[in-house]
Amino acid sequence: MSLRFQRLILILMTLLILGAALLLILFNTKKNIVFFYTPTELLENNISLENKIRIGGYIKKSSLTKKTLNEYEFKITDNKNELLVFYEGILPDLFREGQGAVVEGILNNKNYIIASRVYAKHDENYMPASIKKELKKNNQWKKEYK
Amino acid sequence: MLKFLINPSKFIKFSDLVFKPLVIFTLLVFIIGLFYVYKSPLDYQQGLTVKIMYVHVPSAYLAILIYAIMTIYSIIGLAFKMPFSFIINKAIAPIGAVFTLSCLISGSMWGKPMWGTWWVWDARLTSVAILFVVYLIIIFLYQTFENREVREKTVAIFILIGSINLPIIKFSVDWWNTLHQPASISKLSSPSIDISMLKPLLIMILAFSLIAVIIAILRIKAEILIRKSHL
Numbered sequence: 001m002s003l004r005f006q007r008l009i010l011i012l013m014t015l016l017i018l019g020a021a022l023l024l025i026l027f028n029t030k031k032n033i034v035f036f037y038t039p040t041e042l043l044e045n046n047i048s049l050e051n052k053i054r055i056g057g058y059i060k061k062s063s064l065t066k067k068t069l070n071e072y073e074f075k076i077t078d079n080k081n082e083l084l085v086f087y088e089g090i091l092p093d094l095f096r097e098g099q100g101a102v103v104e105g106i107l108n109n110k111n112y113i114i115a116s117r118v119y120a121k122h123d124e125n126y127m128p129a130s131i132k133k134e135l136k137k138n139n140q141w142k143k144e145y146k
Numbered sequence: 147m148l149k150f151l152i153n154p155s156k157f158i159k160f161s162d163l164v165f166k167p168l169v170i171f172t173l174l175v176f177i178i179g180l181f182y183v184y185k186s187p188l189d190y191q192q193g194l195t196v197k198i199m200y201v202h203v204p205s206a207y208l209a210i211l212i213y214a215i216m217t218i219y220s221i222i223g224l225a226f227k228m229p230f231s232f233i234i235n236k237a238i239a240p241i242g243a244v245f246t247l248s249c250l251i252s253g254s255m256w257g258k259p260m261w262g263t264w265w266v267w268d269a270r271l272t273s274v275a276i277l278f279v280v281y282l283i284i285i286f287l288y289q290t291f292e293n294r295e296v297r298e299k300t301v302a303i304f305i306l307i308g309s310i311n312l313p314i315i316k317f318s319v320d321w322w323n324t325l326h327q328p329a330s331i332s333k334l335s336s337p338s339i340d341i342s343m344l345k346p347l348l349i350m351i352l353a354f355s356l357i358a359v360i361i362a363i364l365r366i367k368a369e370i371l372i373r374k375s376h377l
Contacts, residue, residue, distance in 0.1 A: 004227070005225075007224060011221055018310055026314070034269075035269065035322070035323050091262075092260065093259055094192065094261070117262075119261045120261055121261065122260055123327050123328075125330070126192075126330065126338065126339040127189065127190045128189070128340055128343065
């Protein structure tokens, strides 16, 4: 085998081993890398109630209630479990029922969180606004489009 | 045929040949792209802000592509002792850094109105920020070491180590819960962007790539000429 191919194999093997090592680290620290937990993960895992935590999911349909001028209560759901959220502040533009959202705050108990921040999450679907109108007109608007 | 990719004098000949037509073609594609972006419809959820996508996605794509090219040239340079690959790496590293910065800035300008925040430390955003820092370190590393061969080898090894970040950036949105949404174009099932938005996006990706190629040609040529004058 020529010297240059020995070097090539050495480089590729090094990269492979380095990559594998990093992947092992990343997947074993998954808990620290995820940006948010889903309500189900919250119930299943042993998560302390004292620290700040982020919970993500969909905003449950017709769960949003306005308490006062800028105090809101709504439910975050992952279609299995749900969590009641209390939030005081300005909601982002994209925030609406059925849309994804991430809330950050302190858990009161495992079913109730007092949020200090709310992020709206948007999905990977892009569609012209005019098409939505057309689809709705023809009654072809499907629920999964949201 | 593709010798110009590894041979400096062939590269200069080739680039002199294609440069002028390339500039005209790039201008044309860019103007057409901007026109299509102007004509592109508003998003059903995001409204006008969706147009940030036409800068954000091409920048992100180029940030990763340029690093991938640098990785390949590092392997070639180290394994096959081809000095021209180090010239290319030195020339294109700042281009990649600029596109990464453009991706980060346009992304946070998009994030503020849509998510409600300029920045969060989720896996996708953090890994791209790391990519930017890696680019900066590469640029700074070229200012170190008296001996040119030592310097180039060191940087090449550093580029290889940094390349592990690339798959992390790509798959971060699938492996972990992130605020950033998953990929739209490269989904295995049909792309989830409507064709009236996909077309301007693809044209803009082509336009950004062509601009990157033009800057790269200029920088690589300059680097070759500098080295010739030092010999």
